[in-house]
Amino acid sequence: MAEHIILNPEKLSFLHEVNPMLISYNVEMTEVTGGTFWKAYTDAQIDGTEQVPPPDFSKGIAGMHQWYDPIDTTNPLLIKLAKELGSCWVRVSGTWATRTYYDFDGKGMPEGYFNHLKKAPMDKLFKLY
Helix, strand or coil, X not given: CCCCCCCCHHHCCCCCCCXXXXXXXXXXXXXXXXXXXXXXXXXXXXHCCCCCCCCCHHHHHHHHEEEEXXXXXXXXXXXXXXXHCCCCEEEEECHHHHHEEEECCCCCCCCXXXXXXXXXXXXXXXXXX
């Protein structure tokens, strides 16, 4: 049988002060590098005026994916909005990150990788440590 626990915030003790930079955002790697990712919902599906169809498993995972172009990290509006986030961590991650080549030297992508991430455009958008 489930047991219910009631917490009284006034009786909780202080454990740790969190670094304010712990405010963070996650961005899917495919949004940065371009590639395939889960199909986007239509505006009508988001509004609830159109049903979301069940997945079509007959085409395998490819039937549930679509192609996305990489974001333009030199877009002035994107840069302005990113700066408005203030001090924070932005994590670029996802399954596709494991097949991404991090080309910080500008030497090009070797065989065996699906995506290519260059340092230069990201420097304009994020402060890299």
